[in-house]
Amino acid sequence: MLRYIARRLIGMAVVLLITGAVTYVIFYWMPSDPARLSCGKPCTPETLHQVRAYMGLNQPIWEQYWHFLEGLVGGRSFGIGQAAAQCPAPCLGYSFHQSMPVRTMIGTAFPVTVSITVGAAALWLVFGVATGMISAVKRGTWWDRGATLLSLTGVATPTYLVGLLGILLLGFQWRLVPVNGYANFTDGIGPWASHLILPWAVLAFVNAAVYARLTRSQLLEVFGEDYITTARAKGLPERIVIGKHSLRAALTPIATMFGMDIGLLLGGAIITEKVFSMQGLGYLLLQGVGQLDLPVVVGVTLFSAFFVVAANLLVDILYGYLDPRVSLA
């Protein structure tokens, strides 16, 4: 088990290294020059040269990446003497646009993303699985058809459309919830939740559909298993046959998908954050790309990628617990 995890952690590190390298290369190939953007006007060749040196852009790309990795482990500073910008370890880069370490920016944005993710995930898991169960148990009836219709609508509708409709109806028309912005959890759970309820609902609506379909198909498959007949033959009531024996067997793939989705979403819900003007990781990434702020883009990309690969590992470990037949080695 420990050996397995150690092996997987090394694999994770490799994936993250490659992710960072690819991000660097993509930016290197972009036709614009970040140094020129920061140089100001008028931009003499001498100033440009200084800016370039200050930002570390005068080095070859692999050297830049190497310095980035060094900073990740030991921290680094940009410039010399009094004016030097400090970026303590683990340094995810330094944004010259915002004049602050990327880690600080992520520190502000991440709680927003976590808030969105946790609430939305809880909602879509509960509603998705519940809808799927109803569909499976009442398959072929109007219940099933209604749930299928709702699911397909959810899958087929783009997030921004549902989001904008939600803002229009719930926010402006009926004035039930604030239309945008974010309140910290520390400001009180009421304002926090009221600002988040709309993005939660939107993300949940879009994602729950997939869970409903998965739950339904998994359950229908499990219903045909011999051990479900055994459960009935024991005299167990239907609610235990379905709610315990069937659901437990159908749960494994659902848990897998849930873990992956949470990992993905923790990296930033770009569209949702944009629609609701919330400054989470997705917003940060979008801003970084728009401003050619390479350190922000690399920092956020790696941070997000970390959650995806970590979710992968966690799901695999979880599998060992969910299915006693699986042994991790």
Next chain:
Amino acid sequence: MSLSPELSLRKDDPEPFLQVTDLAVDFATADGSVRAVDGLNFTLERGRTLGLVGESGSGKSVTSLAVMGLLRPDSTTAGNARTSGEIRLNGEELLSAPARRIRELRGRTMSMIFQDPLSALHPYYSVGAQIAEAYRVHHKGSRKAAKERAAELLGRVGIPRPRERADDFPHQFSGGMRQRVMIAMALVNDPELLIADEPTTALDVTVQAQILELIADVQQEFGSAAILITHDLGVVAGTVDDVVIMYAGRTMETAPVDRLFAAPQHPYTWGLLGSTPRLDGDRRKRLAPIPGSPPNLLEPAAGCPFAPRCVFTDRVEGDACATDRPAALPACHLAPDDRDALRPSSRKAAS
């Protein structure tokens, strides 16, 4: 007169423990209705064992599911079976009984051992938990008592170190041990009726005998009635009291086991016996398979369902075999004298 009504009833009315009358089961399929069981009759007394014998698709397993109430529409997965006729257990009609009553009986009064224990046991729960659960549905009492009971039963069916093994999962047992677990689960509530559906089919031949012996043992110990479903007359020989031979959902013949082997009446039974390997048989002689294949139940025969595969139809006057359904048992149009003459010789009861 001072006897309780129940007791006096039992005394005056010799109603059999289990009585199945005119049982018919239809499945709706995309291609039409399939009659899997067609007018089945049998009775079973306490302490006796009945063998239901036939090829795949003859309706044996469907019969057992019908008795257990597992084809009822209130089971979510039952699909689309329609059952008619009567199943009386202790005088109580089961087909029309409410779902709640059937649930009380299932696993407690009647319980079932399935064919393939690997697929019939839940892969995600320990065997101890699965047995304890079967106990707790029908008994009040603590988790601990149920767990204790589960370990006790595992020990009874011959699983070594039952207390430790109770925490293992089904995939950690061998096939034979898994079937023992299944038997322990079926016995946990001292059932009065035990149904074993091909309990040894998925097992090695060496383990088969042990499992059959175990079932016979516990049945005697618990005094329960048992139905043993099998396609293997060799299995029937040493274990059951009476035999019902089924074909295409219908009864072909029924007899006490000794008489069945001594003087089988139906050509289908002759075919089954001829295709059963025997230790004392002539080793150079090949087994005789029954020609043809089981009938398509979507288009039931007007006459005897076995007629297309029967080699003796020309011994019957006219085309009765093709047009008339035999009215009495054995379900065969051959005259009794012809049957005695045509019966393959020297098939005496095994063991």
